[in-house]
Amino acid sequence: MLDVAPRVRQYEILPSLQPPGIPAVAPLPTGESEDTRRIAERFGDAVLAAGLHHGQQVVYIKPEQLVALAEFAKTDPHLRYETLIDVSAVDRSELPVSDHRFHTVYQLRSYSRKQHLMIVCPLDDGDEPTAPSLTGVYSGATWPEREVWDLMGIRFAGHPDPRRILMPENWPNHPLQKQVPLGGEEVPFTLTWEDPEFESLGKQILEAKSAPPKLPPGMSLEHMVINLGPHHPSTHGVLRLVVELDGETVVNVDADLGYLHSGFEKTGENKRYKDFVYYTDRMDYLTAMSNNLGYCLAVEKLLGVEIPPRAQALRVIMAELQRIASHLFWLSTHVLDVSGTGMSLLMYATRERERILDLFEMVCGARLTVGYMRIGGVSRDIPPAFLPHLEEFLKIMPEQIDDYERMLTHGPLWSERLIGIGKITREEALDMGLTGPMLRGSGVDWDLRRDAPYSGYENYDFKVPVANEGDCYARYLVRMEEMRQSLRIIRQAVDNLPDGPYRAEDRKITPPPRAELDISMEALIHHFKLMTEGFHVPPGMAYQGIESSKGELGFFIYSDGTARPYRLHVRGPSFNNLYAISKMSKGHMLSDVITNIGSIDIVLGEVDR
Amino acid sequence: MDWFELIVIPTIRSLVLIVVLLTGFAYLTWYERKLLARFHVRYGPNRAGPFGLLQPVADAVKAVFKEEVIPNHVDKAVYVLAPALALIPALIIWAVIPIGKGFPAVADVPIGFLWILAVAGIESYGVILAGWSSNNNYSLLGALRSSAQMISYELPLGLFLISILLLAGDFSLVNLVEAPRAWWEWIWLWIMFPLFFICILAETNRSPFDLPETENELVAGFQTEYGGIKFALFFMAEYINMITTSAIMATLFFGGYRLPFGIGGEIMPWLGPFILAGKVVVLLFLFIWVRASLGRPRYDQLMRFSWKTLLPISLGYMIVTALLVVFFK
Numbered sequence A: 001m002l003d004v005a006p007r008v009r010q011y012e013i014l015p016s017l018q019p020p021g022i023p024a025v026a027p028l029p030t031g032e033s034e035d036t037r038r039i040a041e042r043f044g045d046a047v048l049a050a051g052l053h054h055g056q057q058v059v060y061i062k063p064e065q066l067v068a069l070a071e072f073a074k075t076d077p078h079l080r081y082e083t084l085i086d087v088s089a090v091d092r093s094e095l096p097v098s099d100h101r102f103h104t105v106y107q108l109r110s111y112s113r114k115q116h117l118m119i120v121c122p123l124d125d126g127d128e129p130t131a132p133s134l135t136g137v138y139s140g141a142t143w144p145e146r147e148v149w150d151l152m153g154i155r156f157a158g159h160p161d162p163r164r165i166l167m168p169e170n171w172p173n174h175p176l177q178k179q180v181p182l183g184g185e186e187v188p189f190t191l192t193w194e195d196p197e198f199e200s201l202g203k204q205i206l207e208a209k210s211a212p213p214k215l216p217p218g219m220s221l222e223h224m225v226i227n228l229g230p231h232h233p234s235t236h237g238v239l240r241l242v243v244e245l246d247g248e249t250v251v252n253v254d255a256d257l258g259y260l261h262s263g264f265e266k267t268g269e270n271k272r273y274k275d276f277v278y279y280t281d282r283m284d285y286l287t288a289m290s291n292n293l294g295y296c297l298a299v300e301k302l303l304g305v306e307i308p309p310r311a312q313a314l315r316v317i318m319a320e321l322q323r324i325a326s327h328l329f330w331l332s333t334h335v336l337d338v339s340g341t342g343m344s345l346l347m348y349a350t351r352e353r354e355r356i357l358d359l360f361e362m363v364c365g366a367r368l369t370v371g372y373m374r375i376g377g378v379s380r381d382i383p384p385a386f387l388p389h390l391e392e393f394l395k396i397m398p399e400q401i402d403d404y405e406r407m408l409t410h411g412p413l414w415s416e417r418l419i420g421i422g423k424i425t426r427e428e429a430l431d432m433g434l435t436g437p438m439l440r441g442s443g444v445d446w447d448l449r450r451d452a453p454y455s456g457y458e459n460y461d462f463k464v465p466v467a468n469e470g471d472c473y474a475r476y477l478v479r480m481e482e483m484r485q486s487l488r489i490i491r492q493a494v495d496n497l498p499d500g501p502y503r504a505e506d507r508k509i510t511p512p513p514r515a516e517l518d519i520s521m522e523a524l525i526h527h528f529k530l531m532t533e534g535f536h537v538p539p540g541m542a543y544q545g546i547e548s549s550k551g552e553l554g555f556f557i558y559s560d561g562t563a564r565p566y567r568l569h570v571r572g573p574s575f576n577n578l579y580a581i582s583k584m585s586k587g588h589m590l591s592d593v594i595t596n597i598g599s600i601d602i603v604l605g606e607v608d609r
Numbered sequence B: 001m002d003w004f005e006l007i008v009i010p011t012i013r014s015l016v017l018i019v020v021l022l023t024g025f026a027y028l029t030w031y032e033r034k035l036l037a038r039f040h041v042r043y044g045p046n047r048a049g050p051f052g053l054l055q056p057v058a059d060a061v062k063a064v065f066k067e068e069v070i071p072n073h074v075d076k077a078v079y080v081l082a083p084a085l086a087l088i089p090a091l092i093i094w095a096v097i098p099i100g101k102g103f104p105a106v107a108d109v110p111i112g113f114l115w116i117l118a119v120a121g122i123e124s125y126g127v128i129l130a131g132w133s134s135n136n137n138y139s140l141l142g143a144l145r146s147s148a149q150m151i152s153y154e155l156p157l158g159l160f161l162i163s164i165l166l167l168a169g170d171f172s173l174v175n176l177v178e179a180p181r182a183w184w185e186w187i188w189l190w191i192m193f194p195l196f197f198i199c200i201l202a203e204t205n206r207s208p209f210d211l212p213e214t215e216n217e218l219v220a221g222f223q224t225e226y227g228g229i230k231f232a233l234f235f236m237a238e239y240i241n242m243i244t245t246s247a248i249m250a251t252l253f254f255g256g257y258r259l260p261f262g263i264g265g266e267i268m269p270w271l272g273p274f275i276l277a278g279k280v281v282v283l284l285f286l287f288i289w290v291r292a293s294l295g296r297p298r299y300d301q302l303m304r305f306s307w308k309t310l311l312p313i314s315l316g317y318m319i320v321t322a323l324l325v326v327f328f329k
Helices: A034-046 A063-075 A139-152 A196-207 A264-268 A273-281 A288-303 A309-339 A345-364 A386-407 A412-418 A426-431 A472-495 A514-519 A521-532 A573-578 A581-585 A590-600 A604-608 B002-039 B055-065 B076-096 B112-133 B137-168 B173-178 B183-203 B228-253 B269-293 B299-328
Strands: A047-053 A056-061 A083-091 A102-110 A115-122 A130-132 A155-157 A224-228 A240-246 A249-256 A540-548 A551-559 A567-571 B098-100
Touching: A034 A047, A034 A056, A034 A063, A056 A063, A056 A540, A063 A102, A063 A115, A063 A130, A083 A139, A083 A551, A083 A567, A102 A540, A102 A551, A115 A540, A139 A155, A139 A573, A224 B137, A240 A590, A249 A581, A249 A590, A264 A273, A264 A567, A273 A288, A288 A309, A288 A540, A288 A551, A309 A345, A309 A386, A309 A412, A309 A472, A309 A540, A309 A590, A345 A386, A386 A472, A412 A472, A412 A590, A472 A590, A514 A521, A551 A573, A567 A573, A573 A590, A573 A604, A581 A590, B002 B055, B002 B076, B002 B228, B002 B269, B055 B228, B076 B112, B076 B228, B098 B173, B098 B269, B112 B137, B112 B173, B112 B228, B137 B173, B137 B183, B137 B299, B173 B228, B183 B228, B183 B269, B183 B299, B228 B269
Parallel strands: A056 A115, A130 A155
Antiparallel strands: A047 A056, A083 A102, A102 A115, A224 A240, A240 A249, A540 A551, A551 A567
């Protein structure tokens, strides 16, 4: 049906630009840590390599022992890796290696010990590999493993629900495999009158004959099955939920994703490192600054570049402003979901968000897709008018948050609708790999800004709000308090804003100032090299998670030493958190499904990526 | 003369009333949009005409000239009839409401109270039939909610009306307005007004009790499959219902067309209709104010509130009223 022969890439890097002599093989760890030594002792020969790589604990394990290792890591009292953050995979067919074409990569976190562990599992069986499924150990692996099967073509033995998740069921290839070209594929559905499928669809509309619906597994037509979305007012975009109802009580929920899948990962693997920053804006378009930050930090981890303190403080200010903006938008849409379009809080929260967008416009000219940060710093310094406006915002915002709380927290209807709805216990939250306010609302005291600080967050004094109830109301309270804490962080950052350069002075990474180009030959060369070729990132792999407003936003980058990431994987917090919708909604009313969607706080641009 | 008084005059009165109500509906949409916009720190319609005053005209033209779409999977006869069935009760309930001294809207029937209760009872048919005939899951859920909600809230509403009836001692609304009331009667009535207003909100499907059409879960509830002028009829029914119930509340609780000291009654009786209109506008403001500031309860919470809170209260209120009437009147 479809021609999947490799095509010449549009942005293929000329062979002469490939730095010679860089071995493009698996990035091997060196040294060891307490955890990796313990694992190596326990599993002996099954561990192919274990140690530290860019400061991350990495274990290479044989597939036979993968499940045992996960179980050991989860249950061993000295390890206690309670949660599986992410599953991804690397197709190494374009690297000069001949064996183990696919590697699956797992990110584990121990919240109690503040540790991060990366497990890499080289798979046998060449082009159609099978990996053991970790869903038995961490149920949060269900969706990420489906995603890996969908995009990378790796089957997971023992997976309870082995359907594709983002691409259509009949899609002929697995797009992230390296032989699949970027763009230019034939789309396997047509819109011609001759197409039999379209004809039957047309008849269905014109003649009122409905075909028996295709139900997701585990649902039956004994009950009423309704379709929420993809075009529905409250699914926050193009999410489709198939809901089985008994009266108005929800029996079963199945989420259908992928309507907004735009292949960011594939695109990223075909762009130079510096050019992908702008694409990250478009994933979770409500937290563009945080996305920029996460991506830049991941690349900087591989580059090992030092970021000047002023750039770090500016990044913190922007990321925290973005968190407030995102939470405000969450609040307004959540109110809309629960209370209807007439509710005025919708507009009040949007009004305050508008101020933040104005601030963003001052620093970078854009309001939504900002593209402000650069690898090595930020794109430009703040203008002189920025700080007075920010001061004004800091002055009015606390009162506004109190105002919202007066309308909601102390209003009987709001708490009546939220208390006890969408309950997730602490254990379930850990098991499902939830992050962000979803995790803190369930009583897990974890915030990456405090517990794995990046970009100088260790210098700020702030509290991490935690609530134990695990229902929508607890998550609401957590987010409201987070806004206040973000204001505190911004206050401190503004008061102690250091002087100095706003980006790294390393000319191999950041372009020289315009004035320097006129007088310095070397600057001109650097500029030319950066603009035409980009910079080369030393081979290796890095996972960097940041606390975005919705949870842990992670970037996994696998570099082969060229100017483009060999593999770029995004761990979207919305995607992993949305997995909880089924568990949260069962047994509640139909209205609560909508409340739960709002409470998870999803952006479909990031769920589908 | 007989036929003239019996047929021609009521016909003319009805026609005038319908024209006034339809205009009132059109400007009620404008009023609501403007007010909501002010609550929302927005401007509201301000492009068509001065202050957006021509906006309702533009809306009407748009609705009338839209293509009539009747989906194939609906029960056609009921589907077309349902909007009319929703609108007619909202209009005919006006027949008994007194709008000036010695001037009932159409007729001073001695059973005005019963007329209101009876017509309010058939109001829900339009919504239920619309949801049923649409053959759509969202519409069906909306219709089911609507029928359950209206039945549940008609009970306390009816009990409250009976209490008022006990105080008035007469089924005629004209007599109710004209008859003098003791001060404790007023206060006793006003104590009950907020609860009565809650019942009215549920009865007219207004926010926060607009569960039959909850746009954020049921898309548009019972009217999901309707478009163009048929949708506009439902819209009209809802808004005219708001005007109607406001007029009823003004009549029952705030002296209808009369102001204190006999203004609108004995003094300047021509002011009566305007006084009633003014009271209606103030009560409509309440509807919109509530919509802008209150969230929506869940369906089961709404039902629980009716059966477990409002019904006992209204029963108790009725008993106490009866005792008051027996011992003080």
